[in-house]
Amino acid sequence: MSYAVSFTKIENELAASFRNRIKGAEGAGDVQQIYAEFVRDMLSRISGAEVVLDEGDVRVDPQQAGGMVLGPGISQNPDYGKFLERSDLLDILRRQGQHAANKLIHLLGRSNERDEATIYPRLTHRG
16 A cells, blocks of 8 residues: 555654563563553654553553554544545554554463462472
8 A cells, every 4th residue: 555654664663662671571460551652752753743642542451452542632633534535544553553562462471370370389399
């Protein structure tokens, strides 16, 4: 698909730091916050103005395509809507959102294993 504007250069500038931070996330809240900061940074760089996101403006959701959901503060905002429609911004947010969603799935799976280990401890044979 051809877009009028591409923001891949900005994505590339922010992606390494974002992925390192996601890799180090220790909980679901960390993943949500790191992804929201990535979205905020992208929108700030694109719009040239400081962006403040409200709770619910962006959410990591592994059940959704692209691993994320944009709330009305972004999806219905005319300042951002033009970028979502005429550029690769939505593709970028989905691509990076999928990284965040994968980390969230990993963390949730790990916590379930940890919870099971606490509930059903393995007996070790000491001889």
